[in-house]
Amino acid sequence: MSEALATGLVAFREAFEAILLSTIIIMLLKKMGEHGKIKIVYTTAILSVVLGVALGAGIYTIFRGFPEKELVEAGMSYLAAMVIGTVIVWGVRHGPKIKGEIEAKLASSLSAKAVAVVTFIFVFREVFETVLITAPFLVSNPSSNILGVSGGTLGALALGVAVYWLGMRINLRTFFLGTSILLAFVASGLVGYGTHELLEWFEEEGIKLGVLGKKIQLLNVGENSLLHPKNAIGGLLSVMVGYYHYMEIARIILQGSTLLLLLAYIIAAYKPFGKF
Numbered sequence: 628m629s630e631a632l633a634t635g636l637v638a639f640r641e642a643f644e645a646i647l648l649s650t651i652i653i654m655l656l657k658k659m660g661e662h663g664k665i666k667i668v669y670t671t672a673i674l675s676v677v678l679g680v681a682l683g684a685g686i687y688t689i690f691r692g693f694p695e696k697e698l699v700e701a702g703m704s705y706l707a708a709m710v711i712g713t714v715i716v717w718g719v720r721h722g723p724k725i726k727g728e729i730e731a732k733l734a735s736s737l738s739a740k741a742v743a744v745v746t747f748i749f750v751f752r753e754v755f756e757t758v759l760i761t762a763p764f765l766v767s768n769p770s771s772n773i774l775g776v777s778g779g780t781l782g783a784l785a786l787g788v789a790v791y792w793l794g795m796r797i798n799l800r801t802f803f804l805g806t807s808i809l810l811a812f813v814a815s816g817l818v819g820y821g822t823h824e825l826l827e828w829f830e831e832e833g834i835k836l837g838v839l840g841k842k843i844q845l846l847n848v849g850e851n852s853l854l855h856p857k858n859a860i861g862g863l864l865s866v867m868v869g870y871y872h873y874m875e876i877a878r879i880i881l882q883g884s885t886l887l888l889l890l891a892y893i894i895a896a897y898k899p900f901g902k903f
Contacts, residue, residue: 711813
C-alpha cells in the first residue's frame with residue numbers, strides 16, 4: 628500500500644499537468660474564437676494516453692522477462708530517478724509560465740495540425756514520464772501500484788474538473804514547488820533502492836565492495852515497530868523518502884547526495900521569488 632501512495636503521487640502530478648496543459652490550450656482556443664478546434668485537443672489527448680498506456684505495457688512486459696531481477700530493478704530505479712530529475716527541472720523552469728509558452732506556440736500557427744502537435748507533445752510527455760517513473764514499482768508489485776496510479780489519475784481529474792468547470796484558481800508556482808519537493812524525496816529513494824538492488828547483485832556474483840557495501844544501523848527498530856519498513860509508518864516512509872533502518876554506505880552516499888542536490892536546486896530556483 629505504501630508503494631501505491633508513491634505511484635499515486637507521481638500519477639497525480641503528471642496527470643494533473645497533462646490535464647492543466649490541455650485545459651490551457653482549450654481556453655486559449657476559446658479566447659481566439661477557434662471553437663471548432665477544441666475537439667482536436669480532446670481527441671489528441673485521448674490518443675496520447677492510449678499510446679502511453681500501450682508503451683507502458685510493452686516496457687512492463689519486456690522488463691518482467693529479464694532473468695536478472697536485481698539488475699533490472701536497479702536499472703529501472705536509476706532511470707526513473709533521472710526522469711524525475713528532468714520533471715523537477717522542467718517544472719521549476721517552465722511550470723509557472725507555461726500558459727505564456729503555450730500561447731506563443733499557438734500564436735505562430737492555429738492550423739488543426741499545429742493544435743494536434745502541441746497537444747500531443749505536452750500530453751504524451753506527461754504520460755511517458757509516468758510510465759518510466761512508475762515502472763520499477765509496477766514490476767515489483769503490479770496490482771497495488773496499478774491501484775495507486777489509478778487513484779492518482781482520478782484525483783488529478785477531479786482537480787482538473789474543479790479548475791476548468793468550477794473556475795477554481797490554483798497557484799502554479801506553489802503547486803510546482805510543493806510537488807517538486809515531494810518528487811525530490813521520491814527520486815532519492817529510488818536511487819537508494821536501486822543502489823541496494825545493485826549491491827545485492829554484486830554480492831550474489833561474489834564481487835567485493837569493501838567499506839561501500841558495509842551496512843550501518845541507523846535506527847534500532849524491531850519487526851513489531853511501526854517504524855520498521857515492513858509496517859505502516861516505516862513502509863510509507865521507505866517509499867516516499869527512501870527511509871530504511873539500516874543501509875549500505877554506498878546507498879547512504881548516493882541517496883543522500885541526490886536528495887541534497889535536488890533540494891538545493893529547487894530552493895535556489897525559488898528563492899528569488901520569496902518562497903523560502
